[in-house]
Amino acid sequence: MVALVISLALFFDFTNGFHDTANAMATPIATGAIKPKTAVALAAVLNLVGAFLSTEVAKTVSGGIIREGSDGIQITPEIIFAGLMGAILWNMITWLKGLPSSSSHALFGGLIGAAIAGIGIHSVNFESLMQKVILPAIFAPLIAGAVAYLCTRLAYALTSRHDPETGDKLTQKRGGFRTGQIFTSSLVALAHGTNDAQKTMGIITLVLIAAGTQDVGSGPQFWVIAACAFAIAIGTYAGGWRIIRTMGSGLTDVKPAQGFAAETSTAAAILSSSHLGFALSTTQVASGSVIGSGLGRRGSSVRWGTAGRIAIGWLFTLPAAGIMGALTAWLVMTGVVGIVLAAVAGTAAVLYMYLHSKRSHVSHHNAVEVEEAGQAVRFRKKKAIAVGRGNTKPKGDLS
Template sequence: MDITFMVALVIALALFFDFTNGFHDTANAMATPIATGAIKPKTAVALAAALNLVGAFLSTEVAKTVSGGIIREGSGGVQITPDIIFAGLMGAILWNMITWLKGLPSSSSHALFGGLIGAAIAGIGFHTVNLETLLQKVILPAVFAPVIAGLVAYVCTRIAYALTSRHDPETGSKLTQKRGGFRTGQIFTSSLVALAHGTNDAQKTMGIITLVLIAAGTQDPGSGPQLWVITACALAIAIGTYAGGWRIIRTMGAGLTEVKPAQGFAAESSTASAILASSHLGFALSTTQVASGSVIGSGMGRRGTTVRWGMVGRIALGWLFTLPAAGIVGALTALLVKTGVVGVVIAAVAGTAAVLYMFLVSRKSQVGHHNAVEVEEAGQAVRFAKKKALARARAAERARNNNPKGPQR
C-alpha cells in the first residue's frame, strides 16, 4: 500500500481517537460542577471545550513521551511502521467506544498505550517496547496518581467542612451551613481541570501523529510535534469535548457518590494539581483515573456520604482490563494488516462497523444534558420547595406581628 495513503489514514484515525478522547473525558472536569448545579450542562461542556483547546498549546512534554519513549522509533534496525500505528489506534478507539457505551470512566490514555503496545509486539516484536519508559511514565503514575489525588481530595474535603462548620454559641447546636461559595469556586477549579486535561490528553494524539511521521521518514527522530499537528489535535479534542460524553458525566457526577459543592471544589482542585504536575514532568497519566480517585476521596471526606463501592469496583475492573483488552485488539489488527492491502481494508471496515453499531445501540437509551443530572435536578426541586415553605412561614409570622390582638370578630 502507498505509504502516503497509509500515513493519511493513520492521521485521520488518530484525530478521530482524539475526538473520542474529548467526549470520553469531558466528565473529568465538568461532572461534579454539573452535579452540584454550579454550571449549567451545556455551558459546562462549551467551557471545557474552549479550555481543552487552549491547554493543548501549553505543553508538548507528554507528546514527546508518546512519540519517542514508549515505542522505540528506531533501534538496532527496528522501525515501527504506519500500519502498526493504525492497528494500535483501532484497539484504542474500540475500547473507548465500549466503555463510553457502558458509562464507565476508563482511561483513554491506557487504551491508546495498550493498543500500540499490542500492535507493536504482534507486528514487530517485544523488543520494540521501551519497558523502562513504560514503567516510569505510565505504570507507576497509573498506580500512584489516583491514590494521591484521592488522599488530597479527602483531606481538602475534611478541612473545607471543618472551617465552614457553624454552631450556635449558646446551645452548641448546628446552624444552617453557608457553603454556597464553594459552588462559585467550582467554576474556577473545574475550568482549571479542563485546561490541565488539554495539556495532557491532547498531547497523546500529537505524539501518535508525530510517531507516524517519523516512521514514514518525513520527520526527524527525536523531534517534537509540528504546529499543524498541535492545532489539528487541539481542535479535535475540543470538538469531542463539546459533544458532551453525557453517559460518563452521569457516572462521575452521581454514580460514585452524592457530590456537594465543597466536595466538588476539593476533588477538582486535587485533580487539576495532579494533572498539571504530571504534564510538566512528561508523565502520560490517566486523567480519568485521577478524577475518579478525587471524587471517591471527596466522598469519603464528607460525613454522612455513602461511596457506591459497587460502581467503584466496576470502574476498577475497567481500569484493570483497559491495557490488555486494547492490546489484544491492537495485536489482532496488526496481524491482519500485515497481510497487505486487503487486511487493512478489512480492519478499517470492521472497525467502522463496530463504531456505528455501538452508536446505534446508544440511541436506544439516550443520555443527554436533559437527563444526565437527574439527581441534582431532584435536589434543586426539594430546595425550591423548602424555600417556598420557609417564605410562607415568614409571611404568616409577619401577618401575626402586624395584628397582635388576633383576628377581628
C-alpha cells in the same frame, strides 16, 4: 497510509475528548454549579486553549515503551494504525458501558498489542512500561484520593459554623463553593487539554517521522497542534453523558464544597505530574478525587460497587485494547486488502456502537437527574396504588 493514520489519530483525539468531559464537568453538573450544555461548551473551549499551552508531553509520548529509533525496531505507520484502532474501539466500548477508563491506557495498550503482533514481544520495553504506565496507574488514584480527602476535610472544617453561645449549628452558607466550582472545573478542563491532546500530537508526529516527512527528534508542527486541539475540543463538546452520569452521581453524591475540593485536587495532581514529567492518567486522578472527597464528607457514602466496576475496567483497559490492536495489526500485515478490511470493520464497529447507544439515550437533559426522576416516578406510583386500594388516610396526608 499516512493520511489514514492521521485521520484515525484525530478520531482517537475526538473519542478522548468526549470520554473525558466527565473528568472536568461531572461534579459541577452534579451540584448544579453549571448547566450541562454550558459546562461542555466551557470545557471544549478550555481544552482548545489547553492544547496550545505546552508540547512537553508530546515529545515523550510512547517514548521508551516501544523500542524505536535507529538501533531499535522501526515502528511503521501500519503498527500505529492498528494501535489506534484498538484504542478507539476500547474507548467506544467503555463509553457505552459508562465506565470512566483511561484513554491514555487504551492508547498505550493498543500500541503495545499492535507492536507485539506486528514486530514481536521483544519490541516492548517492559521495564519502561511498568515504570511509565502500570505503577502510576496504582498511585494516581491514591494520591488524588488522599489529597481530595484532606481538602474536603479542610473545606468543611473551615466553613462549619456554630453559635458561640448555644453551640447550635448556624446556617453554613457554603453556596460560595458552587461559584468556585466553575473555576476549578475549568482548571481541570485546561489541564486535560494540555495533557491529553498532546498524546495525539505525539502520535501524529511519530507517524510523520516514520514516514520520513519530518526530522527525527523534532517537536510537533503547528498544523498538528491546531488539528489536535480542535479534535479534542469538538469531542469534548459532544459530551460523554454516560460517563458524566457515572462520575457525577454514580460514585457518591457530590455537594459543592466537596466538588470544589475534588476538582482542585484533580487539577493540581494532573498539572504538577505532567509538569514534573510523571504522567498520570486524567481519568484515574479524577475518579480517585471523587472517591476521596466522598470519604472526606461526613454523611456521604461511596458506592463501592460502582468503584469496583470502574477498577475492573481499568484492569482490562491495557490488555483489551492490546488484543484489539494485535488483531488489527495481523489484519493490516496481510497487505492493502487487510488495511481496507480493518478500516471498514473498525468504522462499522464504531457506527454499530453509536447506533446501539441511541437506544438508551443519555444526554445533557438526563445525564445526572435520572436517578431522582426514577425515584419520583416510583414514589408517585406507590401513592396511586395506595389511593386505588381505598386508603383510609385523609387525602391531605399524602404529601
